[in-house]
Protein backbone atom coordinates (compact mmCIF):
# COMPACT_ATOMS: atom_id res chain seq x y z
CA UNK A 1 0.00 0.00 0.00
CA UNK A 2 1.44 3.33 -1.06
CA UNK A 3 -0.64 5.82 0.91
CA UNK A 4 -3.03 5.65 3.85
CA UNK A 5 -6.67 5.67 2.76
CA UNK A 6 -8.69 8.84 3.42
CA UNK A 7 -11.86 6.80 4.03
CA UNK A 8 -12.82 3.21 4.60
CA UNK A 9 -15.26 3.50 1.73
CA UNK A 10 -15.88 5.97 -1.10
CA UNK A 11 -19.27 5.69 -2.77
CA UNK A 12 -19.66 7.37 -6.16
CA UNK A 13 -23.27 8.28 -6.92
CA UNK A 14 -25.93 9.49 -4.50
CA UNK A 15 -28.84 7.72 -6.17
CA UNK A 16 -30.82 4.98 -4.47
CA UNK A 17 -27.99 2.43 -4.76
CA UNK A 18 -25.23 4.73 -3.51
CA UNK A 19 -27.18 6.33 -0.67
CA UNK A 20 -28.34 3.03 0.79
CA UNK A 21 -24.89 1.45 0.53
CA UNK A 22 -23.33 4.49 2.23
CA UNK A 23 -26.02 4.61 4.93
CA UNK A 24 -25.60 0.97 5.86
CA UNK A 25 -21.80 1.11 5.95
CA UNK A 26 -21.76 4.23 8.13
CA UNK A 27 -24.21 2.44 10.41
CA UNK A 28 -21.57 -0.26 10.83
CA UNK A 29 -19.10 2.33 12.10
CA UNK A 30 -17.07 2.78 8.90
CA UNK A 31 -15.91 6.16 7.57
CA UNK A 32 -17.75 6.79 4.32
CA UNK A 33 -17.67 9.53 1.67
CA UNK A 34 -20.58 9.83 -0.78
CA UNK A 35 -19.74 11.79 -3.93
CA UNK A 36 -22.22 13.05 -6.53
CA UNK A 37 -21.79 15.22 -9.60
CA UNK A 38 -25.16 16.93 -9.14
CA UNK A 39 -25.41 20.32 -7.47
CA UNK A 40 -27.46 18.45 -4.88
CA UNK A 41 -28.06 14.68 -4.58
CA UNK A 42 -30.82 13.63 -6.99
CA UNK A 43 -30.33 16.61 -9.31
CA UNK A 44 -29.22 14.27 -12.12
CA UNK A 45 -31.72 11.53 -11.50
CA UNK A 46 -34.98 10.62 -13.11
CA UNK A 47 -37.24 7.59 -12.97
CA UNK A 48 -40.80 6.78 -13.95
CA UNK A 49 -41.55 6.85 -10.28
CA UNK A 50 -43.20 3.68 -8.96
CA UNK A 51 -41.09 2.44 -6.09
CA UNK A 52 -41.65 -1.00 -4.56
CA UNK A 53 -40.93 -0.19 -0.96
CA UNK A 54 -40.05 -3.46 0.82
CA UNK A 55 -36.24 -3.04 0.71
CA UNK A 56 -36.56 0.60 1.78
CA UNK A 57 -38.82 -0.39 4.65
CA UNK A 58 -36.17 -2.91 5.65
CA UNK A 59 -33.47 -0.21 5.84
CA UNK A 60 -35.71 2.58 7.15
CA UNK A 61 -38.53 1.10 9.25
CA UNK A 62 -40.20 4.55 9.26
CA UNK A 63 -39.94 4.91 5.47
CA UNK A 64 -43.68 5.09 4.76
CA UNK A 65 -44.19 7.68 7.50
CA UNK A 66 -41.20 9.96 6.91
CA UNK A 67 -39.98 9.66 3.30
CA UNK A 68 -41.24 12.12 0.68
CA UNK A 69 -43.83 9.80 -0.83
CA UNK A 70 -46.25 11.15 -3.41
CA UNK A 71 -49.06 8.57 -3.32
CA UNK A 72 -49.62 4.94 -2.35
CA UNK A 73 -50.36 3.04 -5.53
CA UNK A 74 -53.62 1.13 -5.00
CA UNK A 75 -54.72 0.95 -8.62
CA UNK A 76 -52.71 -0.59 -11.47
CA UNK A 77 -53.83 -0.53 -15.07
CA UNK A 78 -52.36 -2.21 -18.10
CA UNK A 79 -53.54 -0.55 -21.26
CA UNK A 80 -53.18 -1.70 -24.87
CA UNK A 81 -53.40 1.53 -26.78
CA UNK A 82 -54.28 1.71 -30.49
CA UNK A 83 -54.86 4.72 -32.67
CA UNK A 84 -58.63 4.87 -32.09
CA UNK A 85 -59.19 2.33 -29.35
CA UNK A 86 -57.79 1.01 -26.10
CA UNK A 87 -58.25 -2.13 -24.03
CA UNK A 88 -57.26 -2.11 -20.38
CA UNK A 89 -57.00 -4.41 -17.41
CA UNK A 90 -57.81 -2.62 -14.18
CA UNK A 91 -56.50 -4.00 -10.90
CA UNK A 92 -57.39 -2.43 -7.57
CA UNK A 93 -56.55 -3.90 -4.22
CA UNK A 94 -56.96 -2.46 -0.73
CA UNK A 95 -54.03 -4.61 0.38
CA UNK A 96 -51.69 -2.56 -1.81
CA UNK A 97 -52.72 0.63 -0.06
CA UNK A 98 -52.66 -0.89 3.42
CA UNK A 99 -49.15 -2.35 3.01
CA UNK A 100 -47.71 0.59 1.09
CA UNK A 101 -46.38 -2.02 -1.36
CA UNK A 102 -45.67 0.54 -4.04
CA UNK A 103 -45.57 4.33 -3.86
CA UNK A 104 -45.00 7.03 -6.41
CA UNK A 105 -41.90 9.17 -5.87
CA UNK A 106 -40.04 12.02 -7.52
CA UNK A 107 -36.27 11.62 -7.38
CA UNK A 108 -35.77 15.35 -6.87
CA UNK A 109 -37.31 14.80 -3.44
CA UNK A 110 -36.49 11.19 -2.62
CA UNK A 111 -32.74 11.36 -3.21
CA UNK A 112 -32.11 14.45 -1.03
CA UNK A 113 -34.05 12.69 1.74
CA UNK A 114 -31.87 9.60 1.39
CA UNK A 115 -28.70 11.72 1.37
CA UNK A 116 -29.88 13.50 4.51
CA UNK A 117 -30.35 10.18 6.27
CA UNK A 118 -26.78 9.36 5.22
CA UNK A 119 -25.49 12.60 6.75
CA UNK A 120 -27.35 11.83 9.97
CA UNK A 121 -25.59 8.45 10.01
CA UNK A 122 -22.19 10.14 9.72
CA UNK A 123 -21.56 9.90 5.96
CA UNK A 124 -19.57 12.77 4.44
CA UNK A 125 -21.78 13.84 1.52
CA UNK A 126 -19.92 15.66 -1.27
CA UNK A 127 -22.27 17.02 -3.95
CA UNK A 128 -21.13 18.98 -6.99
CA UNK A 129 -18.09 16.78 -7.58
CA UNK A 130 -17.59 14.74 -10.74
CA UNK A 131 -15.36 11.72 -10.30
CA UNK A 132 -13.23 11.48 -13.44
CA UNK A 133 -11.86 8.00 -13.01
CA UNK A 134 -11.05 5.21 -10.64
CA UNK A 135 -7.62 5.40 -9.04
CA UNK A 136 -5.90 2.17 -9.96
CA UNK A 137 -2.51 0.94 -8.73
CA UNK A 138 -1.06 -2.47 -9.61
CA UNK A 139 -4.44 -3.61 -10.91
CA UNK A 140 -6.18 -2.65 -7.67
CA UNK A 141 -8.79 0.04 -7.25
CA UNK A 142 -7.54 2.23 -4.40
CA UNK A 143 -9.86 5.24 -4.71
CA UNK A 144 -11.02 7.88 -7.17
CA UNK A 145 -9.68 10.83 -9.12
CA UNK A 146 -11.71 14.06 -9.26
CA UNK A 147 -9.98 16.91 -11.06
CA UNK A 148 -6.67 17.53 -9.31
CA UNK A 149 -7.65 15.48 -6.30
CA UNK A 150 -7.06 11.87 -5.46
CA UNK A 151 -9.17 10.34 -2.74
CA UNK A 152 -8.20 6.97 -1.36
CA UNK A 153 -10.35 4.29 0.22
CA UNK A 154 -10.09 0.65 1.20
CA UNK A 155 -13.12 -0.10 -0.96
CA UNK A 156 -14.72 2.02 -3.70
CA UNK A 157 -18.39 1.59 -4.60
CA UNK A 158 -19.38 2.41 -8.18
CA UNK A 159 -23.04 3.43 -7.89
CA UNK A 160 -22.76 5.81 -10.82
CA UNK A 161 -25.82 4.74 -12.74
CA UNK A 162 -26.64 3.19 -16.08
CA UNK A 163 -23.81 4.72 -18.14
CA UNK A 164 -21.37 3.14 -15.67
CA UNK A 165 -18.44 5.16 -16.99
CA UNK A 166 -16.14 4.45 -14.03
CA UNK A 167 -16.06 0.68 -14.48
CA UNK A 168 -16.28 0.99 -18.27
CA UNK A 169 -13.36 3.40 -18.62
CA UNK A 170 -11.27 1.15 -16.38
CA UNK A 171 -11.98 -1.78 -18.70
CA UNK A 172 -13.93 -3.60 -15.99
CA UNK A 173 -17.27 -3.58 -17.86
CA UNK A 174 -18.16 -3.67 -21.53
CA UNK A 175 -20.15 -0.79 -23.00
CA UNK A 176 -23.84 -1.75 -23.06
CA UNK A 177 -25.30 -2.58 -26.48
CA UNK A 178 -28.22 -0.60 -27.96
CA UNK A 179 -30.62 -3.54 -27.46
CA UNK A 180 -29.71 -3.49 -23.75
CA UNK A 181 -30.67 0.16 -23.40
CA UNK A 182 -33.81 2.22 -23.77
CA UNK A 183 -34.25 5.94 -23.56
CA UNK A 184 -36.95 7.19 -21.24
CA UNK A 185 -38.50 10.56 -22.10
CA UNK A 186 -40.66 12.05 -19.38
CA UNK A 187 -42.72 15.08 -18.44
CA UNK A 188 -44.00 16.05 -15.03
CA UNK A 189 -47.34 17.80 -15.49
CA UNK A 190 -48.91 19.81 -12.70
CA UNK A 191 -52.61 19.32 -11.86
CA UNK A 192 -54.66 20.00 -8.70
CA UNK A 193 -54.91 16.97 -6.36
CA UNK A 194 -58.70 16.82 -6.51
CA UNK A 195 -58.66 16.67 -10.30
CA UNK A 196 -56.07 13.89 -10.21
CA UNK A 197 -58.20 11.95 -7.75
CA UNK A 198 -61.35 12.36 -9.85
CA UNK A 199 -59.70 11.49 -13.17
CA UNK A 200 -57.82 8.48 -11.90
CA UNK A 201 -60.58 7.29 -9.56
CA UNK A 202 -58.53 7.24 -6.37
CA UNK A 203 -58.93 8.67 -2.87
CA UNK A 204 -56.66 11.28 -1.32
CA UNK A 205 -53.11 9.95 -0.81
CA UNK A 206 -53.87 6.97 -3.04
CA UNK A 207 -52.56 6.76 -6.57
CA UNK A 208 -52.78 4.97 -9.89
CA UNK A 209 -50.11 3.59 -12.19
CA UNK A 210 -50.93 2.96 -15.83
CA UNK A 211 -48.59 0.90 -18.01
CA UNK A 212 -49.29 1.47 -21.70
CA UNK A 213 -48.31 -0.77 -24.62
CA UNK A 214 -48.75 -0.22 -28.35
CA UNK A 215 -49.48 3.00 -30.19
CA UNK A 216 -47.78 5.04 -27.45
CA UNK A 217 -44.41 4.05 -28.94
CA UNK A 218 -45.44 3.87 -32.62
CA UNK A 219 -44.53 0.23 -32.52
CA UNK A 220 -41.03 0.76 -31.11
CA UNK A 221 -40.12 -1.81 -28.47
CA UNK A 222 -40.92 -0.28 -25.09
CA UNK A 223 -43.98 1.32 -23.58
CA UNK A 224 -45.59 4.30 -21.97
CA UNK A 225 -46.35 5.14 -18.37
CA UNK A 226 -48.72 7.47 -16.56
CA UNK A 227 -48.22 7.69 -12.81
CA UNK A 228 -49.96 9.97 -10.30
CA UNK A 229 -48.03 12.14 -7.87
CA UNK A 230 -49.60 14.30 -5.15
CA UNK A 231 -50.04 17.37 -7.33
CA UNK A 232 -48.68 16.23 -10.66
CA UNK A 233 -48.60 13.42 -13.20
CA UNK A 234 -45.45 11.64 -14.38
CA UNK A 235 -45.94 10.69 -18.00
CA UNK A 236 -43.48 9.27 -20.49
CA UNK A 237 -42.28 6.66 -22.92
CA UNK A 238 -39.45 4.14 -22.82
CA UNK A 239 -37.96 3.32 -26.25
CA UNK A 240 -35.46 0.54 -26.94
CA UNK A 241 -32.50 2.09 -28.73
CA UNK A 242 -31.89 -0.64 -31.32
CA UNK A 243 -35.52 -0.47 -32.42
CA UNK A 244 -35.76 3.32 -32.29
CA UNK A 245 -32.72 3.73 -34.56
CA UNK A 246 -33.86 0.90 -36.87
CA UNK A 247 -37.24 2.60 -37.35
CA UNK A 248 -35.54 5.99 -37.79
CA UNK A 249 -38.10 7.76 -35.59
CA UNK A 250 -37.37 10.82 -33.53
CA UNK A 251 -37.69 10.20 -29.79
CA UNK A 252 -39.47 13.55 -29.37
CA UNK A 253 -41.95 12.72 -32.11
CA UNK A 254 -42.93 9.47 -30.37
CA UNK A 255 -43.17 11.18 -26.99
CA UNK A 256 -45.23 14.09 -28.32
CA UNK A 257 -47.54 11.66 -30.11
CA UNK A 258 -48.22 9.83 -26.85
CA UNK A 259 -48.98 13.01 -24.91
CA UNK A 260 -51.28 14.17 -27.66
CA UNK A 261 -53.11 10.85 -28.02
CA UNK A 262 -56.77 11.33 -26.95
CA UNK A 263 -56.32 8.70 -24.23
CA UNK A 264 -53.45 10.59 -22.60
CA UNK A 265 -54.76 14.04 -23.44
CA UNK A 266 -57.94 13.43 -21.41
CA UNK A 267 -55.89 12.57 -18.35
CA UNK A 268 -53.55 15.55 -18.67
CA UNK A 269 -56.00 18.18 -19.90
CA UNK A 270 -55.46 21.61 -18.38
CA UNK A 271 -52.15 20.56 -16.83
CA UNK A 272 -49.01 22.63 -16.84
CA UNK A 273 -45.55 21.34 -17.73
CA UNK A 274 -43.27 21.46 -14.68
CA UNK A 275 -40.27 19.63 -16.05
CA UNK A 276 -39.11 17.73 -19.13
CA UNK A 277 -36.39 15.13 -18.85
CA UNK A 278 -34.79 11.99 -20.18
CA UNK A 279 -32.61 9.18 -18.90
CA UNK A 280 -31.40 5.78 -20.06
CA UNK A 281 -32.97 2.58 -18.76
CA UNK A 282 -30.97 -0.63 -18.46
CA UNK A 283 -33.01 -3.25 -20.32
CA UNK A 284 -30.61 -6.16 -20.57
CA UNK A 285 -31.73 -7.97 -17.43
CA UNK A 286 -29.49 -10.61 -15.95
CA UNK A 287 -27.36 -10.92 -19.10
CA UNK A 288 -26.19 -7.35 -18.58
CA UNK A 289 -25.12 -7.62 -14.93
CA UNK A 290 -21.60 -9.03 -15.34
CA UNK A 291 -18.80 -9.00 -12.75
CA UNK A 292 -19.84 -7.18 -9.58
CA UNK A 293 -16.56 -7.21 -7.65
CA UNK A 294 -12.94 -6.44 -8.45
CA UNK A 295 -9.97 -5.80 -6.20
CA UNK A 296 -11.09 -2.81 -4.11
CA UNK A 297 -14.28 -2.19 -6.08
CA UNK A 298 -17.93 -3.20 -6.00
CA UNK A 299 -20.57 -2.17 -8.57
CA UNK A 300 -24.21 -1.66 -7.50
CA UNK A 301 -27.56 -0.71 -9.00
CA UNK A 302 -27.94 0.59 -12.55
CA UNK A 303 -24.14 0.76 -12.86
CA UNK A 304 -24.36 -3.03 -12.96
CA UNK A 305 -27.44 -3.01 -15.20
CA UNK A 306 -29.78 -4.13 -12.43
CA UNK A 307 -33.15 -3.22 -13.85
CA UNK A 308 -36.00 -5.55 -14.71
CA UNK A 309 -38.45 -4.47 -17.37
CA UNK A 310 -41.32 -6.91 -17.62
CA UNK A 311 -43.12 -4.73 -20.10
CA UNK A 312 -45.65 -3.90 -17.38
CA UNK A 313 -43.36 -2.67 -14.64
CA UNK A 314 -39.91 -1.08 -14.78
CA UNK A 315 -38.15 -2.02 -11.58
CA UNK A 316 -34.79 -0.47 -10.87
CA UNK A 317 -35.04 1.46 -7.62
CA UNK A 318 -36.05 -1.53 -5.51
CA UNK A 319 -33.29 -3.62 -7.10
CA UNK A 320 -30.79 -0.82 -6.47
CA UNK A 321 -31.84 -0.82 -2.81
CA UNK A 322 -31.67 -4.61 -2.58
CA UNK A 323 -28.23 -4.65 -4.18
CA UNK A 324 -27.06 -1.93 -1.79
CA UNK A 325 -28.10 -4.03 1.18
CA UNK A 326 -26.12 -6.98 -0.20
CA UNK A 327 -23.11 -4.83 -1.11
CA UNK A 328 -22.94 -3.36 2.40
CA UNK A 329 -22.73 -6.88 3.83
CA UNK A 330 -19.87 -7.83 1.49
CA UNK A 331 -17.91 -4.59 1.87
CA UNK A 332 -18.16 -4.58 5.68
CA UNK A 333 -16.97 -8.19 5.80
CA UNK A 334 -14.02 -7.49 3.52
CA UNK A 335 -12.89 -4.46 5.51
CA UNK A 336 -13.26 -6.35 8.77
CA UNK A 337 -11.09 -9.22 7.56
CA UNK A 338 -8.69 -6.89 5.76
CA UNK A 339 -9.14 -8.78 2.50
CA UNK A 340 -10.52 -6.44 -0.15
CA UNK A 341 -9.63 -8.63 -3.13
CA UNK A 342 -12.46 -9.87 -5.36
CA UNK A 343 -12.48 -13.03 -3.25
CA UNK A 344 -12.66 -11.02 -0.03
CA UNK A 345 -15.62 -9.06 -1.40
CA UNK A 346 -17.47 -12.18 -2.57
CA UNK A 347 -19.96 -11.80 0.28
CA UNK A 348 -21.73 -9.22 -1.92
CA UNK A 349 -22.56 -11.39 -4.95
CA UNK A 350 -23.36 -14.22 -2.56
CA UNK A 351 -25.84 -12.14 -0.56
CA UNK A 352 -27.25 -10.73 -3.79
CA UNK A 353 -27.88 -14.17 -5.28
CA UNK A 354 -29.59 -15.34 -2.09
CA UNK A 355 -31.88 -12.30 -1.90
CA UNK A 356 -34.79 -11.09 -3.99
CA UNK A 357 -32.59 -9.21 -6.48
CA UNK A 358 -30.69 -12.30 -7.61
CA UNK A 359 -33.81 -14.42 -7.59
CA UNK A 360 -35.91 -11.96 -9.58
CA UNK A 361 -33.14 -11.37 -12.12
CA UNK A 362 -33.07 -15.13 -12.58
CA UNK A 363 -36.85 -15.42 -12.85
CA UNK A 364 -37.07 -12.67 -15.46
CA UNK A 365 -33.92 -13.67 -17.35
CA UNK A 366 -35.96 -14.42 -20.48
CA UNK A 367 -37.98 -11.20 -20.37
CA UNK A 368 -35.67 -9.02 -22.52
CA UNK A 369 -35.72 -11.58 -25.35
CA UNK A 370 -39.50 -11.96 -25.14
CA UNK A 371 -39.99 -8.19 -25.19
CA UNK A 372 -38.03 -7.96 -28.44
CA UNK A 373 -41.04 -9.64 -30.08
CA UNK A 374 -42.60 -6.91 -32.29
CA UNK A 375 -46.12 -8.40 -32.04
CA UNK A 376 -46.22 -7.11 -28.45
CA UNK A 377 -46.16 -3.53 -29.75
CA UNK A 378 -47.90 -3.84 -33.09
CA UNK A 379 -50.45 -6.63 -33.22
CA UNK A 380 -52.01 -7.63 -29.93
CA UNK A 381 -53.64 -4.29 -29.08
CA UNK A 382 -55.64 -4.09 -32.33
CA UNK A 383 -56.48 -7.81 -32.03
CA UNK A 384 -58.04 -7.31 -28.58
CA UNK A 385 -59.93 -4.22 -29.68
CA UNK A 386 -61.29 -5.99 -32.78
CA UNK A 387 -62.54 -8.90 -30.72
CA UNK A 388 -64.26 -6.57 -28.23
CA UNK A 389 -65.75 -4.51 -31.04
CA UNK A 390 -67.54 -7.65 -32.20
CA UNK A 391 -69.08 -7.91 -28.75
CA UNK A 392 -69.91 -4.27 -27.97
CA UNK A 393 -70.17 -2.71 -31.42
CA UNK A 394 -73.85 -3.68 -31.95
CA UNK A 395 -75.02 -2.31 -35.29
CA UNK A 396 -78.02 -4.48 -36.19
CA UNK A 397 -76.01 -7.19 -37.89
CA UNK A 398 -76.45 -10.67 -36.45
CA UNK A 399 -74.04 -11.53 -33.61
CA UNK A 400 -71.62 -14.40 -33.85
CA UNK A 401 -70.76 -16.80 -31.06
CA UNK A 402 -67.71 -15.78 -29.07
CA UNK A 403 -65.46 -18.47 -30.51
CA UNK A 404 -66.20 -17.18 -34.03
CA UNK A 405 -65.53 -13.63 -32.83
CA UNK A 406 -62.12 -14.68 -31.62
CA UNK A 407 -61.33 -16.58 -34.82
CA UNK A 408 -62.42 -13.63 -37.01
CA UNK A 409 -60.36 -11.15 -35.04
CA UNK A 410 -57.43 -13.48 -35.38
CA UNK A 411 -57.87 -13.82 -39.11
CA UNK A 412 -58.10 -10.06 -39.48
CA UNK A 413 -54.88 -9.57 -37.56
CA UNK A 414 -52.89 -11.87 -39.83
CA UNK A 415 -51.33 -13.67 -36.85
CA UNK A 416 -51.71 -17.43 -36.90
CA UNK A 417 -53.15 -19.36 -33.94
CA UNK A 418 -49.86 -21.22 -33.69
CA UNK A 419 -47.96 -17.94 -33.31
CA UNK A 420 -50.29 -16.76 -30.56
CA UNK A 421 -49.97 -19.99 -28.66
CA UNK A 422 -46.19 -19.77 -29.01
CA UNK A 423 -46.10 -16.12 -27.86
CA UNK A 424 -48.38 -16.91 -24.92
CA UNK A 425 -46.18 -19.82 -23.92
CA UNK A 426 -43.00 -17.76 -24.20
CA UNK A 427 -44.63 -14.92 -22.32
CA UNK A 428 -45.66 -17.25 -19.53
CA UNK A 429 -42.12 -18.59 -19.30
CA UNK A 430 -40.45 -15.16 -19.48
CA UNK A 431 -42.72 -13.22 -17.14
CA UNK B 432 -51.69 17.74 -24.30
CA UNK B 433 -49.49 19.54 -26.76
CA UNK B 434 -46.14 20.56 -25.38
CA UNK B 435 -44.34 23.62 -26.75
CA UNK B 436 -41.29 23.15 -28.99
CA UNK B 437 -38.11 21.90 -27.35
CA UNK B 438 -36.49 25.23 -26.40
CA UNK B 439 -39.65 26.45 -24.68
CA UNK B 440 -40.11 23.04 -23.12
CA UNK B 441 -36.66 23.19 -21.57
CA UNK B 442 -37.26 26.69 -20.25
CA UNK B 443 -38.92 25.23 -17.15
CA UNK B 444 -35.84 23.13 -16.31
CA UNK B 445 -32.99 24.39 -14.20
CA UNK B 446 -29.60 24.44 -15.94
CA UNK B 447 -26.24 25.61 -14.63
CA UNK B 448 -24.34 26.46 -17.80
CA UNK B 449 -20.64 25.73 -18.00
CA UNK B 450 -19.50 28.67 -20.10
CA UNK B 451 -15.92 27.46 -20.35
CA UNK B 452 -16.22 23.90 -21.45
CA UNK B 453 -18.49 21.83 -23.70
CA UNK B 454 -18.86 18.21 -22.64
CA UNK B 455 -19.65 17.13 -26.21
CA UNK B 456 -17.22 16.99 -29.12
CA UNK B 457 -18.14 15.63 -32.49
CA UNK B 458 -15.91 14.29 -35.25
CA UNK B 459 -17.83 15.69 -38.23
CA UNK B 460 -16.08 13.45 -40.74
CA UNK B 461 -16.81 10.22 -38.83
CA UNK B 462 -20.31 11.34 -37.86
CA UNK B 463 -21.12 11.78 -41.53
CA UNK B 464 -19.50 8.62 -42.86
CA UNK B 465 -20.87 6.28 -40.17
CA UNK B 466 -24.46 7.54 -40.12
CA UNK B 467 -23.98 8.70 -36.53
CA UNK B 468 -25.19 12.17 -37.49
CA UNK B 469 -28.72 11.01 -38.45
CA UNK B 470 -28.97 8.74 -35.45
CA UNK B 471 -28.05 11.32 -32.83
CA UNK B 472 -30.22 14.01 -34.41
CA UNK B 473 -33.21 11.64 -34.28
CA UNK B 474 -32.59 10.06 -30.87
CA UNK B 475 -31.71 13.04 -28.70
CA UNK B 476 -34.79 14.00 -26.66
CA UNK B 477 -33.40 17.49 -26.01
CA UNK B 478 -32.81 18.50 -29.62
CA UNK B 479 -29.13 19.13 -28.95
CA UNK B 480 -28.08 18.09 -32.46
CA UNK B 481 -29.26 19.64 -35.69
CA UNK B 482 -28.09 19.79 -39.29
CA UNK B 483 -26.38 23.02 -40.33
CA UNK B 484 -26.87 24.34 -43.88
CA UNK B 485 -23.32 23.22 -44.70
CA UNK B 486 -24.23 19.65 -43.76
CA UNK B 487 -22.27 19.54 -40.51
CA UNK B 488 -23.92 18.78 -37.19
CA UNK B 489 -24.47 21.70 -34.81
CA UNK B 490 -24.20 20.89 -31.09
CA UNK B 491 -26.24 22.94 -28.59
CA UNK B 492 -24.54 21.43 -25.54
CA UNK B 493 -26.23 23.77 -23.08
CA UNK B 494 -29.57 22.00 -23.66
CA UNK B 495 -28.22 18.52 -22.90
CA UNK B 496 -30.19 16.48 -20.36
CA UNK B 497 -27.24 14.11 -19.88
CA UNK B 498 -28.94 10.82 -20.63
CA UNK B 499 -26.12 9.32 -22.71
CA UNK B 500 -28.38 8.16 -25.54
CA UNK B 501 -26.32 9.87 -28.25
CA UNK B 502 -23.15 8.13 -27.12
CA UNK B 503 -24.91 4.77 -27.00
CA UNK B 504 -26.07 5.02 -30.63
CA UNK B 505 -22.92 6.61 -32.07
CA UNK B 506 -20.22 4.70 -33.92
CA UNK B 507 -16.87 4.38 -32.15
CA UNK B 508 -14.91 7.62 -32.28
CA UNK B 509 -17.64 9.78 -33.82
CA UNK B 510 -18.64 11.40 -30.55
CA UNK B 511 -16.73 12.31 -27.43
CA UNK B 512 -19.31 12.69 -24.72
CA UNK B 513 -18.80 12.86 -20.99
CA UNK B 514 -20.67 14.24 -18.01
CA UNK B 515 -20.35 17.99 -17.52
CA UNK B 516 -18.05 19.14 -14.73
CA UNK B 517 -19.38 18.72 -11.18
CA UNK B 518 -22.30 21.02 -10.36
CA UNK B 519 -22.86 22.04 -14.00
CA UNK B 520 -25.55 21.00 -16.46
CA UNK B 521 -29.17 20.09 -15.87
CA UNK B 522 -30.39 20.04 -12.27
CA UNK B 523 -33.72 18.23 -12.00
CA UNK B 524 -36.12 19.48 -9.36
CA UNK B 525 -38.80 16.86 -9.97
CA UNK B 526 -36.99 13.90 -11.56
Ligand SMILES: Cc1cc2nc3c(=O)[nH]c(=O)nc-3n(C[C@H](O)[C@H](O)[C@H](O)COP(=O)(O)OP(=O)(O)OC[C@H]3O[C@@H](n4cnc5c(N)ncnc54)[C@H](O)[C@@H]3O)c2cc1C
Pocket residue numbers: 012013014015016017018035036037038041042044045046047048049050051052129130131132159160161162183184185186236237238278279280281300301302303306307314315316317318319320514
Ligand atom coordinates in the same frame (compact mmCIF):
# COMPACT_ATOMS: atom_id res chain seq x y z
C1 LIG C 1 -37.91 6.66 -17.72
C2 LIG C 1 -37.56 5.74 -16.59
C3 LIG C 1 -38.56 5.15 -15.86
C4 LIG C 1 -38.24 4.31 -14.80
N1 LIG C 1 -39.24 3.86 -14.03
C5 LIG C 1 -38.95 3.19 -12.89
C6 LIG C 1 -39.99 2.85 -11.98
O1 LIG C 1 -41.16 3.20 -12.18
N2 LIG C 1 -39.66 2.14 -10.88
C7 LIG C 1 -38.36 1.77 -10.61
O2 LIG C 1 -38.12 1.15 -9.60
N3 LIG C 1 -37.36 2.10 -11.45
C8 LIG C 1 -37.63 2.81 -12.58
N4 LIG C 1 -36.60 3.19 -13.41
C9 LIG C 1 -35.24 2.72 -13.13
C10 LIG C 1 -34.61 3.51 -11.99
O3 LIG C 1 -34.71 4.87 -12.23
C11 LIG C 1 -33.14 3.15 -11.85
O4 LIG C 1 -33.00 1.76 -11.85
C12 LIG C 1 -32.54 3.70 -10.56
O5 LIG C 1 -32.54 5.09 -10.60
C13 LIG C 1 -31.13 3.19 -10.34
O6 LIG C 1 -30.56 3.79 -9.21
P1 LIG C 1 -29.00 3.94 -9.07
O7 LIG C 1 -28.77 4.52 -7.73
O8 LIG C 1 -28.35 2.66 -9.39
O9 LIG C 1 -28.57 4.92 -10.22
P2 LIG C 1 -28.92 6.47 -10.43
O10 LIG C 1 -30.20 6.80 -9.81
O11 LIG C 1 -28.76 6.74 -11.87
O12 LIG C 1 -27.77 7.24 -9.63
C14 LIG C 1 -26.47 7.38 -10.13
C15 LIG C 1 -25.83 8.57 -9.45
O13 LIG C 1 -24.46 8.62 -9.76
C16 LIG C 1 -24.07 9.96 -9.97
N5 LIG C 1 -22.87 9.92 -10.82
C17 LIG C 1 -22.72 9.27 -12.00
N6 LIG C 1 -21.47 9.40 -12.47
C18 LIG C 1 -20.81 10.15 -11.56
C19 LIG C 1 -19.46 10.63 -11.49
N7 LIG C 1 -18.57 10.35 -12.42
N8 LIG C 1 -19.10 11.38 -10.43
C20 LIG C 1 -20.00 11.67 -9.47
N9 LIG C 1 -21.28 11.25 -9.48
C21 LIG C 1 -21.68 10.48 -10.51
C22 LIG C 1 -25.29 10.60 -10.61
O14 LIG C 1 -25.30 12.00 -10.43
C23 LIG C 1 -26.42 9.90 -9.86
O15 LIG C 1 -26.81 10.61 -8.72
C24 LIG C 1 -36.89 4.03 -14.49
C25 LIG C 1 -35.87 4.61 -15.24
C26 LIG C 1 -36.19 5.49 -16.26
C27 LIG C 1 -35.08 6.14 -17.00
Ligand code: SF4
Pocket residue numbers: 278474475476477478479480494495496497498499500501502
Ligand atom coordinates in the same frame (compact mmCIF):
# COMPACT_ATOMS: atom_id res chain seq x y z
S1 SF4 D 1 -26.88 12.99 -23.59
FE1 SF4 D 1 -29.04 12.80 -24.11
S2 SF4 D 1 -29.79 14.88 -24.01
FE2 SF4 D 1 -27.57 15.05 -24.06
S3 SF4 D 1 -27.07 15.28 -26.19
FE3 SF4 D 1 -26.96 13.10 -25.79
S4 SF4 D 1 -28.98 12.31 -26.29
FE4 SF4 D 1 -29.17 14.53 -26.13
